[in-house]
Amino acid sequence: xxxxxxxxxxxxxxxxxxxxxxxxxxxxxxxxxxxxxxxxxxxxxxxxxxxxxxxxxxxxxxxxxxxxxxxxxxxxxxxxxxxxxxxxxxxxxxxxxxxxxxxxxxxxxxxxxx
Amino acid sequence: xxxxxxxxxxxxxxxxxxxxxxxxxxxxxxxxxxxxxxxxxxxxxxxxxxxxxxxxxxxxxxxxxxxxxxxxxxxxxxxxxxxxxxxxxxxxxxxxxxxxxxxxxxxxxxxx
Numbered sequence: 001x002x003x004x005x006x007x008x009x010x011x012x013x014x015x016x017x018x019x020x021x022x023x024x025x026x027x028x029x030x031x032x033x034x035x036x037x038x039x040x041x042x043x044x045x046x047x048x049x050x051x052x053x054x055x056x057x058x059x060x061x062x063x064x065x066x067x068x069x070x071x072x073x074x075x076x077x078x079x080x081x082x083x084x085x086x087x088x089x090x091x092x093x094x095x096x097x098x099x100x101x102x103x104x105x106x107x108x109x110x111x112x113x114x
Numbered sequence: 115x116x117x118x119x120x121x122x123x124x125x126x127x128x129x130x131x132x133x134x135x136x137x138x139x140x141x142x143x144x145x146x147x148x149x150x151x152x153x154x155x156x157x158x159x160x161x162x163x164x165x166x167x168x169x170x171x172x173x174x175x176x177x178x179x180x181x182x183x184x185x186x187x188x189x190x191x192x193x194x195x196x197x198x199x200x201x202x203x204x205x206x207x208x209x210x211x212x213x214x215x216x217x218x219x220x221x222x223x224x225x226x
Contacts, residue, residue, distance in 0.1 A: 042217055055212050102163055106157050
């Protein structure tokens with residue numbers, strides 16, 4: 001079965017640069033979530049989209065923005081990168097319209113800011 | 115403020131025995147709970163969930179118990195297998211919105 005696809009898998013950027021992470025949800029899933037997981041920490045919810053509209057907002061910095069496109073893929077844009085942004089970024093998708101809250105996670109993008 | 119807590123960072127269990135992973139939460143507005151398993155270099159994998167209207171949900175070797183009065187849930191794995199060795203996260207959702215809160219994880223090691 002198709003899973004959540006994230007690209008790139010690894011990304012190295014310098015401070016103050018920008019980065020764009022992409023997420024392709026499971027086909028027919030209508031909800032996308034973004035999480036940030038620092039070393040030894042739990043995944044922190046950043047933002048979610050339901051049917052291409054922003055649904056919930058968590059601890060997403062103002063330097064970050066995200067959107068979901070007509071084909072349901074989502075992009076997380078990160079600007080003015082800081083060393084503390086180095087983390088694993090997960091995307092997850094679910095079929096919220098069917099009342100399902102089970103989120104299926106992608107493999108993550110490891111962002112390293114130097 | 116950690117609203118979902120897993121107080122045991124690690125657990126070791128003999129193969130064939132029962133593994134019990136615990137999770138406590140503070141927000142009485144949580145109405146849906148999930149357990150995820152995570153291997154290194156992979157994303158979390160959904161295991162089992164439970165709604166606050168139930169106190170038990172079972173799926174094969176995995177059973178989740180919910181005690182709302184104690185704000186506590188647990189995941190039972192029986193019998194434990196070496197392939198179950200991973201980090202287990204519990205997560206919870208409020209009855210409003212679609213934001214999930216994760217615990218800090220428990221690393222389970224099943225010893226052959």
